[in-house]
Amino acid sequence: VPISLQVNGEPHLLDVPPTRRLLAVLREDLSLTGAKHGCGEGACGACAVLLDGRPIASCLLPVGAAEGRAVTTVEGLSDVGASLQEAFVAEDAEADPRRDPRDARRESLPLRDVPEDRAGDSPRLGTGGRVTSRTRTLQPTRVPRASLAVHGRRAQYWTTGPGEGRA
Amino acid sequence: VRFVKTQREMEGRFEDVWVLVDPEDQLETWPEEAELDLVGKPATRQDGLLRTSGAARFTVDVALPGMLHARILRAPVARCRVRSADLGAARSTPGVRAVLGPDGPFTMAGDPVLTAEPAWAGEPIAAVAADTAEAAEAGLAALAVELEELPPLELEAGLNEQRFTDEPRETVRGDPDGTLAAADVRVEVECETPAHVQTPLEPHAAVARWDGDGLTAWLSTQGMFDARRELASRFGLPLDRVRVISEFIGGGFGAKQGAGVEALLAAELARAAGRPVRLAISRHEDQVVGGRRSRTRQTVTIGAKRDGALVAIELAAVVDMGVGGWIFPVDEPALSLYACPNVRTMVFPVRTSLRAQNAFRAPGVVEGVTVLEQAMDELASALGIDPLDLRRANHVDRDQRSGLPYSSKRLLACYDRAAELAGWARRDALREPQEDGLLRGMGCATQIWWGGGGPPAHATVRLDADGRALVMTGIQDIGTGTLTSARIVAAEELGLDLDRVLVRGGDTGPNLYSPVAGGSMTTPAVMPAVRSAAAKARRILLGLAADVLEISADDLTVQGGRIRSRDGALDVDVVEVTGNLGNATIDASGARGPNPDGFRVNTFGCQIAQVAVDPGTGVVRVERVVAVHDVGRIVNPLGASSQAEGGVIQGIGYALSEELVVDPTTGMPVNGHLDDYKVPTIADVPEIVVDFVDVPDANLPNLGAKGLGEPPIVPTAAAIANAFAHATGRRATALPLTPARVLEALA
Numbered sequence: 054v055p056i057s058l059q060v061n062g063e064p065h066l067l068d069v070p071p072t073r074r075l076l077a078v079l080r081e082d083l084s085l086t087g088a089k090h091g092c093g094e095g096a097c098g099a100c101a102v103l104l105d106g107r108p109i110a111s112c113l114l115p116v117g118a119a120e121g122r123a124v125t126t127v128e129g130l131s132d133v134g135a136s137l138q139e140a141f142v143a144e145d146a147e148a149d150p151r152r153d154p155r156d157a158r159r160e161s162l163p164l165r166d167v168p169e170d171r172a173g174d175s176p177r178l179g180t181g182g183r184v185t186s187r188t189r190t191l192q193p194t195r196v197p198r199a200s201l202a203v204h205g206r207r208a209q210y211w212t213t214g215p216g217e218g219r220a
Numbered sequence: 221v222r223f224v225k226t227q228r229e230m231e232g233r234f235e236d237v238w239v240l241v242d243p244e245d246q247l248e249t250w251p252e253e254a255e256l257d258l259v260g261k262p263a264t265r266q267d268g269l270l271r272t273s274g275a276a277r278f279t280v281d282v283a284l285p286g287m288l289h290a291r292i293l294r295a296p297v298a299r300c301r302v303r304s305a306d307l308g309a310a311r312s313t314p315g316v317r318a319v320l321g322p323d324g325p326f327t328m329a330g331d332p333v334l335t336a337e338p339a340w341a342g343e344p345i346a347a348v349a350a351d352t353a354e355a356a357e358a359g360l361a362a363l364a365v366e367l368e369e370l371p372p373l374e375l376e377a378g379l380n381e382q383r384f385t386d387e388p389r390e391t392v393r394g395d396p397d398g399t400l401a402a403a404d405v406r407v408e409v410e411c412e413t414p415a416h417v418q419t420p421l422e423p424h425a426a427v428a429r430w431d432g433d434g435l436t437a438w439l440s441t442q443g444m445f446d447a448r449r450e451l452a453s454r455f456g457l458p459l460d461r462v463r464v465i466s467e468f469i470g471g472g473f474g475a476k477q478g479a480g481v482e483a484l485l486a487a488e489l490a491r492a493a494g495r496p497v498r499l500a501i502s503r504h505e506d507q508v509v510g511g512r513r514s515r516t517r518q519t520v521t522i523g524a525k526r527d528g529a530l531v532a533i534e535l536a537a538v539v540d541m542g543v544g545g546w547i548f549p550v551d552e553p554a555l556s557l558y559a560c561p562n563v564r565t566m567v568f569p570v571r572t573s574l575r576a577q578n579a580f581r582a583p584g585v586v587e588g589v590t591v592l593e594q595a596m597d598e599l600a601s602a603l604g605i606d607p608l609d610l611r612r613a614n615h616v617d618r619d620q621r622s623g624l625p626y627s628s629k630r631l632l633a634c635y636d637r638a639a640e641l642a643g644w645a646r647r648d649a650l651r652e653p654q655e656d657g658l659l660r661g662m663g664c665a666t667q668i669w670w671g672g673g674g675p676p677a678h679a680t681v682r683l684d685a686d687g688r689a690l691v692m693t694g695i696q697d698i699g700t701g702t703l704t705s706a707r708i709v710a711a712e713e714l715g716l717d718l719d720r721v722l723v724r725g726g727d728t729g730p731n732l733y734s735p736v737a738g739g740s741m742t743t744p745a746v747m748p749a750v751r752s753a754a755a756k757a758r759r760i761l762l763g764l765a766a767d768v769l770e771i772s773a774d775d776l777t778v779q780g781g782r783i784r785s786r787d788g789a790l791d792v793d794v795v796e797v798t799g800n801l802g803n804a805t806i807d808a809s810g811a812r813g814p815n816p817d818g819f820r821v822n823t824f825g826c827q828i829a830q831v832a833v834d835p836g837t838g839v840v841r842v843e844r845v846v847a848v849h850d851v852g853r854i855v856n857p858l859g860a861s862s863q864a865e866g867g868v869i870q871g872i873g874y875a876l877s878e879e880l881v882v883d884p885t886t887g888m889p890v891n892g893h894l895d896d897y898k899v900p901t902i903a904d905v906p907e908i909v910v911d912f913v914d915v916p917d918a919n920l921p922n923l924g925a926k927g928l929g930e931p932p933i934v935p936t937a938a939a940i941a942n943a944f945a946h947a948t949g950r951r952a953t954a955l956p957l958t959p960a961r962v963l964e965a966l967a
Contacts, residue, residue, distance in 0.1 A: 086281035087274020089470070091421050092503040096894035099421055127274035142268030145701070145862045 071117025298887025372887025403523025422470020548584025663942025672821025673744025740927025871936020
């Protein structure tokens with residue numbers, strides 16, 4: 054069953070699987086490449102489009118879920134958002150979602166509010182504990198170390214055992 | 221016109237090159253007091269509306285008729301051996317058009333591009349091109365690769381076993397051991413810095429198309445001329461049969477040098493299939509194999525007199541190199557940042573099972589400054605000296621490695637201005653108890669980097685009958701706005717308004733050579749060539765005007781698109797003159813001349829960060845960063861401040877949240893996604909106050925401008941770490957300052 058979709062004010066009937074991601078439909082099937090595949094998991098904002106006026110991550114949305122709804126891409130803003138786009142140029146904050154992921158957030162502002170869920174974004178450790186553990190090898194004792202040519206001595210310098218660190 | 225042998229610097233590495241020198245290209249720099257119409261005034265991007273409207277086509281947006289989509293099979297554990305791979309099954313998968321396997325002859329410079337014995341996390345094993353991306357993935361699955369897993373090489377063991385990628389590097393100046401032992405005061409700081417992934421928002425991508433015996437490649441690269449040379453070499457083509465197009469590039473930060481594996485594989489698959497091929501790797505692939513600033517473990521020891529004068533510095537740096545790569549100048553700051561007669565630096569490049577480390581915005585110097593500047597603050601604290609005063613007291617006006625003077629250095633002005641903008645004098649008041657329960661502090665750090673640019677670089681300018689100028693350069697604008705800077709410089713020299721000048725770049729087909737967009741190189745290398753070409757075109761224009769208007773060319777000026785006589789009697793639009801050209805064109809080319817002998821060309825700066833630490837949760841917030849840099853003349857203050865902000869934000873990530881973590885059992889990065897590899901989001905971005913000394917370097921010809929790509933990231937993490945120590949009285953032994961590390965440090 055074809056999927057009907059309105060994109061930037063134009064109706065489309067698309068013969069694609071409903072599970073195909075909206076971003077792929079826009080970029081590959083409709084050649085609207087303004088939305089980018091930044092991460093593919095809704096984290097970066099480079100794929101943001103408006104769905105019935107609300108910002109969503111098009112890399113996550115199956116196109117079937119957009120059936121009968123209105124999609125606006127950055128190309129579509131040329132009609133309604135020209136002044137907005139000019140303002141971004143004036144501030145050198147243009148939709149250059151690719152310059153820097155930091156800017157992607159900035160760029161996506163007109164399409165999505167500063168996300169509340171990110172406002173308290175704190176760096177997450179993940180499994181970083183392993184790397185964070187104090188490095189016992191980095192506790193050089195003041196042994197003589199005349200020449201780097203002597204590999205054994207270099208090892209001695211760098212590999213004092215656990216618990217042998219200086220005070 | 222003659223050939224001259226000169227020294228060219230790239231990220232601190234010097235090489236001799238022969239360059240063509242046309243005396244006509246050698247212009248004096250505009251004097252500091254010169255009144256310029258456009259240079260030094262903010263200008264928006266030439267291609268801004270293309271970017272905001274979605275019309276800009278990046279490599280991943282290129283779609284060609286009949287184009288295939290490629291996917292790469294990568295090592296799922298860092299080290300393994302391929303026991304079997306069913307290439308036949310992959311080839312007979314519906315939609316698959318070409319398969320390259322691990323045992324094929326496909327090599328680059330003698331090294332296999334695909335391997336049956338992967339030695340690093342994500343090393344390519346096989347590649348498939350198919351009608352759709354889904355079919356390509358099915359083809360990879362059909363390979364049914366069987367692997368024998370091997371244990372990864374790890375940093376600790378590598379250190380113990382002396383498993384280095386190269387000879388460790390030791391540099392000694394003076395008598396560091398004796399002077400350190402005898403110093404009035406000694407401080408030592410140990411710190412681990414994280415593996416920091418460039419994370420350009422456009423992952424590596426290539427589109428390749430063969431046209432008869434020639435190859436056209438659309439590449440997301442920082443170095444399209446390097447890519448052209450590599451592709452020509454690999455496929456046995458003359459240079460003029462390879463065309464590389466890199467018109468819009470979604471960031472690089474050092475990760476996108478030359479052709480890269482993607483371009484080689486796309487071109488080989490396209491040749492095998494007889495169809496164009498797009499190879500755009502995924503975010504996850506890019507985070508794992510795109511590259512990184514390597515993890516380091518550094519110990520810095522400083523000896524000083526009671527008055528703060530440094531007597532000795534010792535640095536020992538262990539670098540997690542992956543399987544190889546260039547050893548970054550981690551030792552440069554210890555050797556150059558401050559006046560110090562006695563220095564020992566040691567860099568130990570340990571081989572592990574990650575990809576070879578590659579450049580990331582100010583490679584090495586970021587890592588070195590991050591630890592050295594923490595030691596300087598510890599010294600200031602031990603001596604009871606203001607940290608900025610300690611830095612001022614150890615200022616040096618020449619490069620201590622070569623003995624040469626700096627071409628210009630206005631670092632002291634950066635300290636003063638940054639202190640003023642940050643409210644440095646009141647910094648200790650921040651530490652008084654706060655109503656919100658947060659611990660606040662302020663810290664500073666110094667920036668050093670190269671960025672003098674150099675030859676070769678070429679540009680052409682043409683003026684047509686409609687009075688408009690077309691500037692052709694080999695610039696690949698990776699998002700920094702260098703095309704716009706070229707527009708400003710050309711328009712200034714031509715005496716035209718900005719909107720009558722268009723700059724083209726991003727294509728090796730029609731354009732002359734410009735260097736890689738790296739090493740803070742593009743502005744200082746290319747803009748002088750642009751100005752020289754524009755100056756020649758202007759002279760030709762005024763010669764034509766003299767003939768048309770029957771007046772001596774010496775009596776004419778061109779400014780703001782008007783040609784005027786000095787006595788004011790004549791005042792006409794340039795079109796009155798160029799209109800006589802018909803289909804003829806005024807065209808001129810310019811080449812970048814050498815930098816002057818007898819100097820080192822460096823950039824300098826100071827950043828001051830204010831942080832707030834939540835002692836309950838361990839969350840550190842950067843509240844404000846002041847960034848003041850001396851990069852000579854500023855061409856476009858608007859673009860320059862954006863560049864500085866981007867560097868600061870990237871530095872905040874390095875200090876607080878970005879860290880590629882590797883699973884020791886497989887050697888694979890575990891956080892290769894944007895939801896777990898944490899780049900700062902907009903909510904993390906503090907107020908950033910940017911200022912520049914903005915005085916042309918009088919010893920640099922033509923423009924007096926240096927590069928700004930790398931300097932802004934250099935001191936940020938150190939300033940934040942020092943602000944954290946000021947706020948809490950503690951110093952974490954590893955970055956980034958994640959809540960867990962902060963709580964550990966505060967415990």
